[in-house]
Amino acid sequence: MTYIRETCGCCDCEKHCGALDIVFVIDSSESVGLTNFTMEKNFVISTINKLGSMAADPASPTGTRVGVVQFSHNGTFEAIRLDDSNINSMSAFKTAVKNLQWIAGGTFTPSALKFAYDHVIRDSKRARARVSVVVVTDGRFDPRDSDNKLRYLCDDPAVVVNAIGVGDMFDERHDNENLLSIACNKKNRVTEMKRYTDLVADNFIEKMETVLCPDPVIKCPDLPCKMEPDVAQCAERPVDLVFLVDGSERLGVENHRLIGEFVQTVADRLILARSKTDRRRARIALMEFGRESENYVAFQLTHDPEVIANGLSSLRYLDSSSRVGPAIIHAIDNILGKGNARQTRRNAEVSFVFITDGVTDSSVLEEAVNTMRGQQVVSTVIATGSDVDQAVLQKLAMDDQDAIFKGQRFSDLVRSSLFDRFIQWVC
Known part of the structure; x- marks a missing residue:
């Protein structure tokens, strides 16, 4: 794809x-958990990104x-239907997927199939289309x-089923026989994995790309690039962004600024919550970290632009060493809170955005990341x-x-392409 991109120009x-x-x-x-459900949605989006263009007219x-x-x-x-007239671009599809809310109930897999x-495939499938x-x-x-309904999709020979079994948040093993039934007893269409993080790994996304689209046709644009419209900036769902x-010495004063x-x-671009009790839109918090005892909360989760601006203006450069593990624990304890002191909103997607080069003391990082998972935190990393x-x-x-x-540089962070991709990702 590098050669194709260079040959065809900017797009x-x-x-x-x-x-x-x-x-x-x-x-x-419920057993999947909010973090893992978010990874399922990211898996869907990442897979479709790999497959290229969508039908402009459903x-x-x-x-x-x-x-x-x-x-x-x-x-x-x-359901997001195959023939939904509103799903006519990649941006529209991403928005629809991101707006899906974790249900957190029981598991009626056969009935779901x-x-x-009955509601998505049968009446809307096309005569010449492959159905996966x-x-x-x-x-x-x-x-x-x-x-008896586990094999319901197998009754239509035009439908190919791939079953992916993932150990859930309680580390229970999935039932292989059920997966095999879902996949119409075709072992080569059953994939087992231990963690939901494996679902969004590059090698697995590439595998699914080949499974779903084994013989693609590559077309390069003849016209100048057309930018996709922005995804709604966290307007339709609650997002708490930390x-x-x-703030280590490797950063430097100018990069800190x-x-x-x-x-x-980011705060100016996002649609911030309208009040403390708003069940939609975004709130932001920021913490700077250095050595283990240096964790400075500039401002707690807030929707108030003035609080954000004041917190950023008073943010001091630590010029210290770096320990990200204790910083994660500190943020969970002092920004998210626990139990009755929990500061996040009900059903909000809690996202940690790390701005770091990764050169840090990682002695307790594994424990901290596991704690993030346990607290249903989704993570994003920005590095230069x-x-x-x-x-x-x-x-x-x-x-x-x-x-x-x-x-390449911190000044790149506000460039349109990188910045827009980041906003679309967190929203």
Whole structure:
């Protein structure tokens, strides 16, 4: 793709997979957890990103269309339909997926498969289109649901089913027999993985790209680039964004100033919550960290632009060493809070944004990352330059390569392309 990009100019070439209908069926039950459910959504988005262009008109007989079914207990199934006239671009699809809310109920997998076929596939599938279904679950389901429906999708020979079984947040093993039934007894279409982070790993996304689109046609644009419209800036769902800024001596005074400008620009771009009790829109907090005892909270989670501006203006450069593990624990204890003192909003996506090069004392990093997972925190990493510790960045991003944003210089952070991608990602 590097050669193609250089040959065609500023725009990436588009991958065309022919007439293809893809339906993701994702587990939104309580045992999955909010963090893992968010990873399921990121998996869907990352996979479709790899597949290239979508059909501009969902009613078109050609092109790729995508649907999503999220399921929990009976009666809670929700769908993004293949023929939804509003899903006519990648941006529209990403927004629809990100707006899916974790249901956190029981698990009626067989009924969800029947729902997917009856309500998303059967009446909207196209005559010449291949239909691929990707089911993500831990493989177990409520015994009140009928296991006769596990093979419901197998009754249509035009539908190919891939089953992905992931150990859930309680580290229970998925039920292999159920997965095999979902995949119509085809072992080569069953994938088992231990953690949800494996779901968004680059190598697995690339594997799914090949499975879903084995013979793509690559087309390069003849015209100047057309930018996709911005995704709604966290307007339709609650997002609590916590910036963790590495204030170590490697940063430098000027870069420290540029980070402040970046965070201010983020605050200006996002649609902030209207009140403390607003159940939608964004709130922001920021903490700067250095050595273990240096964790400075510039401002707690807030929707108030004045509080954000004042906190950033008084942010001092620590010029210290760096220990990110204790900083994570400090942020969880003192910004998110625990129990009755929890400061995050109900059903809010809690996102930690690390601004660091990863060169840090990582002695308790594993424990801290596990604590993040336990607190349902989603992470994003911003790093600049080439002198970075990629292993630490990867660990902070919980093995999601797409969650790592890199620029050459801190001044790049507010450039339109990198900045817009970051905003779309966190929203």
